[in-house]
Amino acid sequence: MKTIDKNIRIGIRALMVALCASLFSCSDFFDPSQDLVQEKEDHYNSLDKVRRATIGAYAKLQDLVESLVVMGDLRSELMTVTYNYDAHLEEIDLHKISDDNPYADPRPFYDVILNCNDLLTNIERSYADPQMTENKQQAFKAEIRTLRAWVYFQMIQRYKTVPVLKEAVDGHFPDYQPREYNMVDMVNWLIKETEWAMEQPFLDWKLFDKDGKEVSQPWRLTRINRRALLGELYLSSGNYQKAADLFYDCIIVDGGGADELRLKCSEPTGRSKWKDLWKAVTLDDHASSLGHLTAVPFDKSKHQTNNLLSLFSNATVNKYLLKPTARSVANWEGQELKGTTFLNRDIYRGFGASYSVFNQDTIVMKYLTGKSTYRDDAVYPIYRAADLHLLYAEAINRAGKPEVALEVINESLEGSPETAGIRGRVSLQPLDLLDLRDKYPHLSSDIEIVEMALLEERALEFAFEGRRWNDLVRFATRAGKPEWLAETVAQKYKGIDDKKADELRSKLMTPSNWKLEIQTENSDN
Template sequence: MKTSNNLNSGLRGLFTALLCVSMFSCSDFFNPEQDLIQEKDEHYNSLDKVRRATVGAYAGLQPLVESLIVMGDLRADLLVTTQNYDADLLEIDKHEISANNPYASPDPFYDVILDCNDILANLEKSAVDPKMTELKIEAYEAEIRTIRAWVYLQLAQTFKEVPMVKESLDGHFPGYEPRVYDFSTMLNWLVKELEWANEKSRLDWTALDENPVWKKVYINRKALLGELYLLTGNFNASVDVLKDCILNDGNDADEDVLKCAPVSGTSAWKRSWFKIKDGVSGFEHLSVIPFAKDQRQTNRLMNLFSNDKIHRYVLKPSRVAVAKWEAQELKDGSGILEGDLYRGQLASYAVMDKDTIVYKYQVGKSVNQNDAVHTIYRAADLHLLLAEALNQSGQSEDALKVINEKTVGVKESVGIRGRVGLKPVRMVDLKDQNPALASDEKALVELALLEERAMEFAFEGRRWNTLVRFADRAGAPLILAERVASKYKQNDPQLYARLKEKLSSQDNWKLVMPELKKD
């Protein structure tokens, strides 16, 4: 299938412009000092230059973060606009997204993809460097193909059809016409890419810098492959890969890494995924996109969420989101609804000067080295993706254990709820709450997973894709439509009804790819 004339024209304009951009334009935090004045043919003629180009590709992920979070949670049920909203955010909140909405732009995603393609097309030039062995070339190729695959997955989850560019476009103009992939075709290609990459050696980033954040600056291949297997319905393979990742891919010597061990104190959960000292926690994070304030890097999330005088405060938690934490019961069995004391108030959200704010990214004035990281994969994600795969493969009881108390075969795991001191979700209670589904334990555990993911990952940009995945898998659009519309049920009944009707059609879940930038 070919692109439309307008789209293809836009692609040519975008690609032509990007060919003029140096691969080595990333920030000092990602890219050590170097001589930027060099011929294109010299960009890849040594191990050091290939490393810089790879780090530059990772730096290209930074501009994606704001879009991922806004599109991921504002389209869903966890975020709403404040009285300070702008037109672009209101479009997303009301699901009336225009073609020129910057948060829905594919342009920065293709920036990364084209960088990756350029590296892949030129890797062999580095073979002239004795330090660049064939094994290292393969390792770099696997790393770059993994970055590209993750970026394509984000596009495929947003747009109905995605232009697929696998080549370096140097010399391909005029008239280059990329193929267009639908979601199923894209997933099949991505699985093959990650199966190949998982057979190759992994790069060792730890030698590059003493900053511990470097240990997490990569997209974990097993985690991505496990997620892809889940999306394609290969649930047994997903279970195997995700469990392998949990058991073997932690970067720290501590045996509890990535295993959802207990946290102590009501402020410990936030510290477990954002650690003030170095901006990243070895006990929770697997893959991150970091930001360094001392290098003038910012993800602008504080600008979106903070209600102090210097920030915009344009987005806030929905009442639906806050109610989920408030309704939780502690494990002590007292029967008193005390709320989710670890993940709720003063962790994911807070009330300050009578405003409800997203608190997860409030890093404090004392932090001057790092801004809040964006998590690509973290321990809880691995465990809850594993629970999904277990449930779909007929192991609903084991899936419920992952939520509550224990990941089978994982030493020290106490479950997602167990580590934050919450009462377990019992099958008998799920049946009482959903009598129409009492005979379908798989469907009941799915509902429990939806709720747990909302509380665990709020404001991290995962919610919309989660709702789409669950609703599509169940063949029940109302799973998504009712939840998204519910944030307006109390204050705007007309908008509630309109959104529920619109989102009951799966045709309205993804966007049409807009014409890409021409200059």
């Protein structure tokens, strides 16, 4: 198989044939008593079946998690390969991705999308059930269009253009060439989709066991939040004040109010609480309910496997293929703990929390509990409290208020007495604007200076969660400074393999090398 730098080949026709057979055939996800495998003609003829189909579409997010983390962090300066050789991972590490690399495969994204399209096209059948009111049906449509929009948004951040499928498939495929959207077209369309969803009712149903007791449903913390997604879309389009308003509402409104603890990044956040963010998501779990807005759970008791554990763990039963870079470790080691003069270390998010060392190997700790054994139940966070705060800070900074952004990083969020700040809730010294000006003398404005501080804080907060590459692309594109990205990524090999560092820097100075290409069966070779 030849090696290419930017192309991932799929056949749209073959893709639809293969995925059509898989619609809603996922294993049990949130509720093992639910039969999510249904006959085609019976998929949507009742409210209960529409509900199952919606949960089934969300269940397929599990298949995206490994790719999101690997492609999101391995292309950045925070993660690299171990001594256990894997060709596909090394390609990603060096930005030389072959056309058969499974981590860059777009088909799992389309698997979710086609499930969404099938439900949206056929949901009218549910009117046969008197329980399916117009209000409930609109709520389901909004839910599934929001999920589809989130998936397409992940794709357009990875690929230069994305073939957009909006309709259901039924096994009969004429010659079909979907329209390909670039970043601008995709974001504009997704804004319209999500704005429509914002105007619709929200799903609000409850499940009860045979004794009439309400069942705690992880699904209720797995649904894509409309405000958060629309905020990200506005941020991408440059509508910074609208983005800031939406992120603020996520924190306050979706968090239950200004005086509530949920989503407020309250202090103190010790290492034990930090680790709890990666435990199984339940409404009853204090850390989950306070820290997560949207998360994808994995539960081995229901035969759900999180392959991240095998990639990161150096236990003999696992592969240990990926590890933190020296640069990512240095990020945490360079922080100053508040009130302490002899310790320079982010002890809450750093050693023993985000990473650790076992048997002389540096390992990722975010999906680990205890001393050396990975959890049976792991969580992948899509939106959590710190993300909302830092996205708000990013948006409000670009809206012309860098001082407000710095306050959010350090210690407070206006209108919320419970918020301690991103650094404050992990007992780190606050960042000072005068010091930052000295640190970045080459930057021309406080907005750019605070933006660099935000980029560094996101590395401390979200390492190994798959966000880093998109962060680097977003910040460098907005500033018009490809050297921000190129220099940052090259640092993973600086002083270790200077030839690789130079090759990475040279390649990544060209923004057209930042995204992959999806080549359809009708594309030119």
